[in-house]
Amino acid sequence: MSPASGGPGAAERGHRSTAPTTALDAERRPTPGPVSLAPRENARFVAAVEDAGGAVVPLGDETRGLVWLSYSDVDGLDRALREHPGIEWVQLPYAGVDAFADILARHADRPRPLWTSAKGAFSEPVAEHALMLVLALLRVVPSRVQASAWQTEQRGISLYGKRVVIVGAGGIALELVRLLAPFETRVTIVRRGNTPVDGVETTVTVDRLDEVLPEADVVVLAAAATPGTSKLLDARRLALLRPTAVLVNVARGDLVDTDALVDAVRAERIWGAGVDVTSPEPLPEGHPLWGDPRVIVTPHQADTPEMTAPLLAERIRRNVRALNGDGDFAGVVDPAQGY
Numbered sequence: 001m002s003p004a005s006g007g008p009g010a011a012e013r014g015h016r017s018t019a020p021t022t023a024l025d026a027e028r029r030p031t032p033g034p035v036s037l038a039p040r041e042n043a044r045f046v047a048a049v050e051d052a053g054g055a056v057v058p059l060g061d062e063t064r065g066l067v068w069l070s071y072s073d074v075d076g077l078d079r080a081l082r083e084h085p086g087i088e089w090v091q092l093p094y095a096g097v098d099a100f101a102d103i104l105a106r107h108a109d110r111p112r113p114l115w116t117s118a119k120g121a122f123s124e125p126v127a128e129h130a131l132m133l134v135l136a137l138l139r140v141v142p143s144r145v146q147a148s149a150w151q152t153e154q155r156g157i158s159l160y161g162k163r164v165v166i167v168g169a170g171g172i173a174l175e176l177v178r179l180l181a182p183f184e185t186r187v188t189i190v191r192r193g194n195t196p197v198d199g200v201e202t203t204v205t206v207d208r209l210d211e212v213l214p215e216a217d218v219v220v221l222a223a224a225a226t227p228g229t230s231k232l233l234d235a236r237r238l239a240l241l242r243p244t245a246v247l248v249n250v251a252r253g254d255l256v257d258t259d260a261l262v263d264a265v266r267a268e269r270i271w272g273a274g275v276d277v278t279s280p281e282p283l284p285e286g287h288p289l290w291g292d293p294r295v296i297v298t299p300h301q302a303d304t305p306e307m308t309a310p311l312l313a314e315r316i317r318r319n320v321r322a323l324n325g326d327g328d329f330a331g332v333v334d335p336a337q338g339y
Contacts, residue, residue: 017311018120018171019318021328028111030088032324033064039076042069048313052320065089065323066113067316071099078103081113088112089323091316095119095171096252097333098225104335115333116319121311122303123171129302130172130220130250131179133274135159136296137246138218142272143293157217157244157271159183165190165216167209167232168223169197172250176220188212191223206232213240218248224339225252235260238270246272250302253279258289265294276302 034057035049066087095118138157166173169191187200196203234257272294322329
């Protein structure tokens, strides 16, 4: 058996990062220089900076690049930027940057610092999780798992040939399209712009979402959380779905009206829902979504630290090389758009 076939000596494939890059003009390109990691250092990420030829220094006046490793300490990042105005590039730790929306908005009209996120880096594990939720819901796994006696009702829907609507056109959406290919699904991408997405049947803008929902067998939310996407799937839009449709959310909980979702699954107006993100989050103990036989709730773990750490390290390496003039930055954030 050869290594390629998975026998002894086969190389571990692991997750791979996609890397959308942006060519910057001279005004936006940060000045090369030392990099700091805060609010705490991490040996893996220090090694990533050094592997890319960067110098790691304590946060201070000589810092030009800042790798911020906390999603919760927003005030700490704000303080670091105020106290060290020489920082010209900030790497954020996750693909979503909504926690930093206020800071980004204050810097929206400034060329620096340049902001990069992990968008695209974690696409494979999140898309893999989304596909798992889709298949489990179609095959009524929540009901089967909760059963304490043999269920005789014949229920279950095949994914093959179904119409899938994916809201978002980033790395997660594109990786999910690739994973869906063996099922010969008909995919519609819903995105802000009207640029067609390769490999899908249809690409439409968000203002046409109401047109495509009634024909969807599967709806997957994989869009950034912005003021424009808050409660994108509300009671009215949930009512447009077929009774045999499933909804999966691996984006942010705020994209769905939670109360309306509870009503939809309780009334059996949709086949099922799988949510890795919720509003509120964490989902409180005793919430109606817990234990519902049509619902799967996973605790925002579509990607775990074991999966994301090597991917974030690769993103840091790539962007440190870019800081020092070798190539373009990956995952550039538009502060005005908020993603």
